[in-house]
Each structure stands twice: as C-alpha cells, then as structure tokens.
Amino acid sequence: MKLRRSMLFVPGDNAGMLSTSFIFKPDSVMFDLEDAVGLSEKDSARLMVFQALRHPAYRAIEKVVRINELNTEFGLKDLEAAVRGGTDIVRLPKTDNADEIHQLDALVERVEKACGRPVGDTKLMAAIESASGVVNAVAIATASKRMVAIAIAGFDYLVDMHTHRSSGFEPELFYARAAVLHAARAAHIDAFDVAYGDVNDDAGFLREVGIAKLLGFNGKSLIHPKQIELLHKAYAPSEAEVSHAKRVLAAADEAHRKGLGVVSLDGKMVDPPVIKEAERTLELAQAA
Amino acid sequence: MKVVKESIAGTLESSDLLVKVAPSNKGTLDIVIKSHVFKQFGKQIRRVVTDTLAQLSVDAGSIVVEDKGALDCVIRARVQAAIMRACGSNELDWQRLS
Numbered sequence: 001m002k003l004r005r006s007m008l009f010v011p012g013d014n015a016g017m018l019s020t021s022f023i024f025k026p027d028s029v030m031f032d033l034e035d036a037v038g039l040s041e042k043d044s045a046r047l048m049v050f051q052a053l054r055h056p057a058y059r060a061i062e063k064v065v066r067i068n069e070l071n072t073e074f075g076l077k078d079l080e081a082a083v084r085g086g087t088d089i090v091r092l093p094k095t096d097n098a099d100e101i102h103q104l105d106a107l108v109e110r111v112e113k114a115c116g117r118p119v120g121d122t123k124l125m126a127a128i129e130s131a132s133g134v135v136n137a138v139a140i141a142t143a144s145k146r147m148v149a150i151a152i153a154g155f156d157y158l159v160d161m162h163t164h165r166s167s168g169f170e171p172e173l174f175y176a177r178a179a180v181l182h183a184a185r186a187a188h189i190d191a192f193d194v195a196y197g198d199v200n201d202d203a204g205f206l207r208e209v210g211i212a213k214l215l216g217f218n219g220k221s222l223i224h225p226k227q228i229e230l231l232h233k234a235y236a237p238s239e240a241e242v243s244h245a246k247r248v249l250a251a252a253d254e255a256h257r258k259g260l261g262v263v264s265l266d267g268k269m270v271d272p273p274v275i276k277e278a279e280r281t282l283e284l285a286q287a288a
Numbered sequence: 289m290k291v292v293k294e295s296i297a298g299t300l301e302s303s304d305l306l307v308k309v310a311p312s313n314k315g316t317l318d319i320v321i322k323s324h325v326f327k328q329f330g331k332q333i334r335r336v337v338t339d340t341l342a343q344l345s346v347d348a349g350s351i352v353v354e355d356k357g358a359l360d361c362v363i364r365a366r367v368q369a370a371i372m373r374a375c376g377s378n379e380l381d382w383q384r385l386s
Contacts, residue, residue: 015298015299015301015303015304015305015358015362015366016301016302016303016304018303018361018362019303019358019359019362020303043369043372043373044297044298044365044366044369047364047365047366047368047369047372047385048361048362048365048366048369050365050385051361051362051364051365052361052365054361055359055361077380080380080382081380084382115382
C-alpha cells in the first residue's frame with residue numbers, strides 16, 4: 001500500500017524549499033508550476049522543477065508536479081518538464097471533465113515515447129476545483145488507467161459555488177468532499193482533502209484533519225512543512241486500535257486454520273471488511 | 289546558442305543564486321563567480337556553470353553568478369533560465385538540459 005497522507009506543496013521557483021523539502025519526509029512532494037509561480041517566472045520555475053526531480057535527495061519520495069492548465073501557453077511545456085524530469089505523478093488543476101484527462105493521458109504518452117520512459121510509467125491525478133468537476137468526479141476518476149488520486153481544492157470550488165470558507169463544521173465543503181471521496185473509492189484510487197491555509201492555526205488544522213480522516217480521505221494537501229508531522233500523528237492509529245487490529249487478524253487466522261468462514265471477537269463478527277480494516281490499521285501504524 | 293540580449297534569473301535569497309547574462313563585445317566567454325562559500329565550493333560552482341553553458345553550446349557572453357548557497361541543481365536551472373532568456377528562446381531542447 002502506497003501511503004498518501006501528506007502531499008506538500010512546494011512552489012516551483014522557491015530555491016530554498018526545493019532544496020530542503022525532502023528533509024520533512026512528506027509522503028508526496030508536489031512541485032507547483034501553477035498558482036504559486038508568477039507569470040514572469042514560469043520558465044525559470046519549470047527548469048528548477050525539472051532539475052529538482054532528478055536530484056538524488058528526492059529519489060525516495062513520491063514526486064508530483066502540478067502543471068498549468070493545458071489550454072494555457074505553459075501547460076504543455078510544464079508537462080514536458082515533468083515527464084522528462086521523471087515525475088511520478090502529473091497533477092492537473094481545475095479538472096472539470098473526463099475529456100481533459102483523456103487529453104492529458106495522450107499527451108503524457110507522447111512525451112514518454114519521445115524521452116524513452118516506459119508508456120504508462122507516469123501516473124495522473126486530478127484536482128477538482130469547480131461545481132462541474134464535482135458533478136463529473138466519477139468520470140474523471142475513472143478516465144484513465146494512469147489515475148492514482150483525485151483532490152478537492154477548496155478555494156476555487158467555493159468561489160464557483162458563490163460561498164466561502166467557514167470555521168467549524170464546514171458545511172460548505174460537505175457535498176464536494178463526499179462526492180470526490182465517493183468517486184475515488186468507486187475508482188479504487190486515493191483522495192486528498194483541501195489544503196488548510198492558516199499555518200499558524202494548529203488547532204483549526206487538526207480539526208479539519210479530523211473531518212478528513214473520519215470521512216475516509218487518504219490525506220490532505222499541505223502548504224507548510226510543519227503540517228506534515230501534525231497530520232501524520234493524527235492519522236496514526238492509537239495503541240488501542242493497533243492492539244485490536246492484531247487481535248482481529250489473530251482471530252481471523254485461527255478461523256482460517258479451523259476452516260471457519262466467520263469468527264467472533266468480543267461478541268462482534270470478524271468478516272472480510274473487518275479484516276481488511278485491521279490490515280489497513282497495521283499498515284498505517286507501521287508507516288507512522 | 290547565441291546570447292543576444294541582457295537577462296537575469298534567480299534571486300539573492302538563501303539557497304538561490306542570481307545569474308546575470310549579457311552579450312560579449314569581444315566574443316569571449318567571461319564567467320565571474322561570487323559566493324560567500326567560494327573558498328569551499330568555488331571550483332564546484334564554476335564547474336557546474338561551465339558544464340551547463342557547454343551543454344547549451346554557449347561560447348560567448350558575460351556570465352555573472354552571485355551564489356547564496358545554492359545546490360547544483362538550482363545552479364543548473366538558473367543558468368539555463370538566464371541563457372534561454374538571453375537568447376530570446378522559447379523552445380527548449382530537452383536533450384541539452386539533462
């Protein structure tokens with residue numbers, strides 16, 4: 001299981017962050033060529049990301065490149081830099097429909113062939129940032145075999161919905177979170193929750209992490225390294241959860257040895273979904 | 289590639305560098321490296337800069353590098369960006385950028 005709890009945004013033209021982000025050990029690092037980079041620095045940032053992708057320090061970390069939209073003058077050049085640089089995943093922003101993923105898939109294949117990467121080696125993820133994207137989330141998530149994740153991006157989505165971020169329960173994001181998450185689960189890919197913008201508000205960040213975790217998101221997009229450890233700790237199973245998971249798996253093993261289909265533990269049935277959840281808990285605990 | 293105009297790339301922030309490129313009146317390649325870690329890394333920085341220029345087939349121009357402790361990959365990228373700008377080139381030859 002590839003853990004994707006934390007995806008750290010790194011502005012593509014920020015030399016300091018490009019030179020240090022690997023130290024913080026996020027599950028994935030996302031080099032951003034889109035919103036974090038001013039128009040006059042797009043060319044330089046593209047080269048910075050191309051070079052950073054090839055740096056040995058990033059070899060052990062999953063690398064994602066957020067390219068500009070394909071209908072801009074930057075999108076195709078970004079894609080060339082990302083695929084030729086060896087990115088693991090290309091993240092397409094503002095994805096509204098499956099056709100955009102089909103187009104991206106074809107373009108990635110063309111670059112892979114041109115630079116000698118095996119076809120299919122580069123994976124894709126889509127950021128959903130509009131009402132159209134949310135409505136088409138299932139089609140987007142299943143649009144390509146390369147798709148490994150989708151993310152809900154809150155700021156543009158809420159502007160599109162004529163609303164804004166609240167604190168607390170965040171009802172304004174409820175439908176989008178649920179829709180994107182269901183699309184991801186139906187497509188058997190991962191789902192990322194929105195970034196939390198106030199890096200000085202740990203309590204607010206952890207409250208939102210709690211919502212994302214409970215809903216079932218794999219993790220969150222992060223905008224600051226300090227959020228990585230907070231997130232990983234929040235996603236780490238408790239000792240009691242680990243202990244219970246081990247007992248579940250032991251009970252399942254015993255049932256298997258005895259040729260029983262189902263067994264009970266503490267009066268509760270242990271069936272395949274419970275076993276699967278226990279295995280996931282232990283994997284998360286091991287990673288944490 | 290031929291340097292036809294002045295250009296600049298990078299910043300003076302920590303871990304970055306500023307690269308200034310200008311056409312050479314004499315047709316020579318003049319490289320100036322300034323760095324607060326010049327004693328330890330001056331030769332290495334110069335090697336990365338000259339290798340990057342060679343990859344881009346730049347044999348004339350004035351190149352001034354003000355390093356603030358950048359990694360080799362950052363040096364390569366900033367030099368490449370400055371040269372692309374100085375040559376007025378929008379199309380990248382990826383084979384040269386490896």
